Structures are given as C-alpha cells and as structure tokens.
Amino acid sequence: MPPSPIRKLVPFAEEAKKKGRKVYHLNIGQPDIKTPEVALEAIRNFDEKVVEYSHSAGKESYRKGLANYYQNIGIDVDFNDIIVTTGGSEALIFAMMTALNPGDEIIIPEPFYTNYNSFSVFSDIKIVPITSKIENDFALPSLSEFENKITDRTKAILVCNPSNPTGSLYSKDELEKLKEIAIKNDLYLISDEVYREFVYDGNTHTSVMQLEGIEEHAILIDSTSKRYSECGTRMGCLVSKNKEIMASALKFAQARLSPPLFGQIAGEASLRTPPTYFTEVYDEYIARRNFVVTELNKIEGVYAPMPKGAFYTIISLPIDDAEHFCQWILEDFSYKNQTVMLAPAAGFYATPGLGKNEVRIAYVLKVEDLKNAVKVIEEALKVYKVES
C-alpha cells in the first residue's frame, strides 16, 4: 500500500510543533467531544474477576441492546442479524471478504474514505471509483454512471452515508435507485453509516436497512466511535439479514475469537446515553460547521460546499497542488506562531489526478480554534500565491 498523503505530512507537523508553533489539526476525525458518562461509569464499575473471551459475534446482551437501538430508529433487525466487530474497520473487512471473492470489483463513489483502499488490499478486491464532483456539492453520480461501471466481476456497491470525506447525505430517492441497480444486477449494497447521528438542517437519514425488498443485498456497517465519541473502544458492527453473509462473516469473527470485552461494555452502556447528550453535540457541530463553511467561503478563490452530515467537508483552494500546499503551510508558514494541518484530497480519490486543488477539513475543533485555523489558511493563501 502506498503511504497516504496525510501520513507523509506527520513529520512536518511534528517539526512545526518543535519550533513552538501551535498546529490546528483539521486533518483528523478525532472529536474533542466527551464520551458519555454512562460509558465511562460502566468501565469504572467493571467487577468480573476474569477478563474472558466473549461470543465471537459479540455479547448477546450487547447485540440485543443494539437491535433495540436500531428498532427505535426504524431499522427492523434482530440481534441475530448483528455481528459485533473491532471498530467499523473490521466490519468493512468482513463485508468485503464475505460479499466479494479475490479479484471481484466493488463500485465506490469517490472521493471516499482512504482506508477503503487498505481494506480492499486486505480482501484482494478491486475498487472501481465513480466520481462525484465538488461543483455538484459531491452529489451521488447518476445511475447510468453506476450502470456503466458494472462488469461481470462487479459484486457490490459501497456508499458512505453521510459521507466521510464530503459530508454528503444521500436521499431516500437516491438510495431507492441504488437499490434498483443492486437488485437488477444482483449486487450487494454496502452502506457505511457510522455518521448516522450527524445529519443537519432537518434532513432525515435513510438507512440501507430501511429499503424494502433489498434484505438479501443490504449490508450495514456501523461504529460507536463517532456517535458516542469513543473511538478508542474500537466498537463496530456488521448488520445484514442475508443468512449466508452472516454465516460467512461469523467464521471470520470466530477466527479472531472475539471483539474486545471492555469496548463492548462501554458500547452497551452507551446505549443508555441521555438524549440531551446528542442535542448538545448536535448544536456544537452545527455551530462549527456553519462557522467554518461561511468563513472559508469568504476567502478569495475558496469554495466550501455546505455539508449535510458527518463533520467533514472537502473544499477547493486557489492552488494547483494541495499536497505541496499542505506541506508548505506546515514547513514554511506560520501566522502569529500558528499553522494548520490539512488533508490533501487527492488521497480520497482513486482516479489519478483528481482533487489536486482540494483539501478535506474535519470540523472537530472548538469554534475559537476554527477561527484561528481559518485565519491561518487565509493568510497562507496570500503568501503562497505570491511565492508560487
């Protein structure tokens, strides 16, 4: 696997810090939001004497709790339709390894979450990208574009909804059309919905599991990392009503014995998080999003689409080479002894040459910090343009 453009920047960020500079990290999805107290309390109250393996599919009580969570948001699943995984990452690997054979193709709208590339290397499958464009605010490409990409090796379509890295949200209508393609061509429709709770402006989220008649084709990828700001627990799950997929995924789950016990305890307790927690988190992200998008769009030559979900947006800059800019800003630029770390968007595209003037922004910092970070970008662009 080639090193991602973000990884290459890490030493430059470290250097900048050594120089005493404040580095605002707009590059990562590690929220600063507190983990729900109920989850931390459950960990502190652990009173077993032996930290034993759990069931390979996850503790039954946790799976039943998850089924109840899904039922409450209109997703009709039973605990047997759920396999608890070590993060959404493992759920994605299990999904790819069970739904596709080595050499098979999976269609994914780009830009997409970079690690999909790594998981495809794990699974020895081929990603076929289909480009969504910043000028359309990264809307889902037309269905004919999907159909054009289907070959006899195509086995699945994977969408991230709402999307990391673009913040796009796919409507029920769009999902219905993907459903039609999936059924017509006998493909799996894998939906990564780990940002489900982060949907703004009164939009509603449609899960792949809510589409009727697609039960045998639908695979849901989930994670508690962002929902409860507990990334470190490494708790995810794979959900499907397709018995064959579940039986095959269970074998992979059995091979690695069990998901982490403490993460399951935290995850199960998190299901009791009071609704006020989400209101506060929601208000915080709305404020951050509104601020950062508005302010970025005020900078000459910058275009930032308004994301409908998640906590990312991909923006275009008045530059030619974002990788160079991102390194330069860390290495050679500072404004009032501050700089920023951005993620060059090229790393989120599979098609070479795309996204060269784009960067991904994660608005996971306080508004006050975002204000400083945006100012750094504005000042940097003034100098960078002159220099280059």
Added chain:
Amino acid sequence: MPPSPIRKLVPFAEEAKKKGRKVYHLNIGQPDIKTPEVALEAIRNFDEKVVEYSHSAGKESYRKGLANYYQNIGIDVDFNDIIVTTGGSEALIFAMMTALNPGDEIIIPEPFYTNYNSFSVFSDIKIVPITSKIENDFALPSLSEFENKITDRTKAILVCNPSNPTGSLYSKDELEKLKEIAIKNDLYLISDEVYREFVYDGNTHTSVMQLEGIEEHAILIDSTSKRYSECGTRMGCLVSKNKEIMASALKFAQARLSPPLFGQIAGEASLRTPPTYFTEVYDEYIARRNFVVTELNKIEGVYAPMPKGAFYTIISLPIDDAEHFCQWILEDFSYKNQTVMLAPAAGFYATPGLGKNEVRIAYVLKVEDLKNAVKVIEEALKVYKVES
C-alpha cells in the same frame, strides 16, 4: 472456510446442558485463572474524559513497557520493534500479510492451531504442513523434512512454541537449526510464543528473538491473553527488527486506526503483575497437567504425551473416528449426569486423514473437575467400544 470440527459440536454441548447434564469443557483455551488485580484496578481507575484513538502501533508508554518486559527476559528489543495488535490473532494476520504475498507458501508443523487456517485464508497464502507425530511426542520434524518442503514460493516457516495444541517445546538446538534453514533459504521464521510463561519441568524457553544473526528473518507473535488470563482484552503484539516488515505492518495497523485503548491500559498495568501471581498460576497448571496426563494414561488404549509447555495435550484414544466419538459423548452418553466436550484433533491437521483417533485436551479446569472429566472419558470408552 470449512466449519471447524469443534464448532460443529457446539449445538450438541448445548443440547446436553438442556438435558441438565454437567458438561466439562476440555475443548477450549479459556483459563479460569483470575486476571491480575493491577490490570482490573487500572481499568476501574480510568479517568480520561474522551476514549480516544491511540497511536496505530499502540501507546508509546505501553510499547516501552513491553520492550522493558522483553529486555528483562533476555529479548533485546526496542519499543520501535513492537506493534501492538488486537490480540495475537491480528499479529498473525499482519505477519502473514507482510511476510508473504498472495499465493506464497508457509511451512507449519502440524498439528497446529486451527485458526492459522483462517488467517491463511485472510492472507490468501498456502499452508504447507509438515507432520509431527504423537509417537515422538510431537517433536519437531527433522530438518531434512523441512527442506524437502521448500519451493520457490516458500516465504516463511511458522512455529508455535510452546505449542497449542500439542504442548511441545522446541529446544534452543532445534531453533538454531530452523534458523539455519531460514537464513540459507531466505525465509522468515515466525514464532508464536503466546504461551512463553507456561514452560514446565525446569525447561527454559528460547525465543526466536534470542537467536543470533537472524534479526532480519525473525518475527515474534505475542499476546497477553494467556500470560495474564485476560483473553477478553484482545491484546497482542508483533515484534521484529526487520524495518521493512515493520513499515509494512504499520500500514495495516494504520488502516484499522488503533488497537483497543482499554486493552492497552490493562496490558500496560499487567506488566506490574507481582511474581507471586505467576508462581501460583504455574503451580496450578503443573498440578493439573500432572494429574490429567497420569490419569489419562491409566485408561486402557489411551496415550497422552507429557506436555512441556502451554496447557494442552493431544492424546490418542482407542477409537477410529474422534469426531464421531466427541459428538456421541455429548449426544448419547453421560456418567452420573456428566459429560465432556473434547476437540477432535483432525481439525488441527492440514493433511487429510491424520489425527482421526486423537483429541486435544485443554487442562484449564480445576483438578477436581478434571478428575470427573477423565472418569467420564474412561466410562465412555468402555461403552463406546462395546457399542461400535
């Protein structure tokens, strides 16, 4: 992946329990030993506000602690030579995926840990077994046998030392010879040493990392699961001085973001486990081993080699088909309303037809329970022989 012979027995064990029978589980490696109090205490004292991702290679403080643990047992490694993994399972997957390419071959003495098969499916590599025999107490096969198996696709040899499932322990001499083969044929020597602390009768354990001149070829697989009886934490690590292997493994580690945080906290605290803990555990296992092996060998037609390490032994029974016997004993037999679950050994062999009259015994139960379990086996064999 085909279902393992043990999995197939699970419903029969459940049925037996429903009939009110006590089932002694000699089939699994879940010890009943208590997790060290220092580990549980560290979990109960968790006082961070956000459960964040850690470094993809594991928390630096934990890796430094691990390096110190290795130094203390005569394994000279630095924290940069260590990547913390989600259990030994993930370390094995990383090792296979980095040391071998799809289609490459790995030589493994059989019988071996069944999940090596699953991990080879993950990695799309081919396991080439080399048979060790119960009549030699599962000693390492001769080196000429290894050399006979080497082709131009062979990239690694994997040993489990001490061995699950046989309890064999490889001597320094044997390892030196494996080292010669590895160097001569430019192979990786992967050593799964998760049972390192379980070595009996005054024998000493030799790690692959202690062999001189093999630094570029040696990969150590480790786990805290058995050492501290904390299987549920899912904490393992991959250790190597080969920079290329480590760089490649790190990319896989980055793709899944980070190992579980709570497991790392428990693992780091476990490094402070007082020596008395191990003395007690050791005495307990010695007593169990001595009891179960002695008693099993008293049964007519049974041969149980004396294991030198780990907490397993593979024994031969006076029967033709252990899979049938293991199912029968759960389904149709009971002695004083008790029965046993055993692991048919065929599942640990890659060569079809081997191990048909063998079962693996995990001596992870109290002596009192082992006594009852052995009695059940003795009585069952009397009836089974008559019936069949």
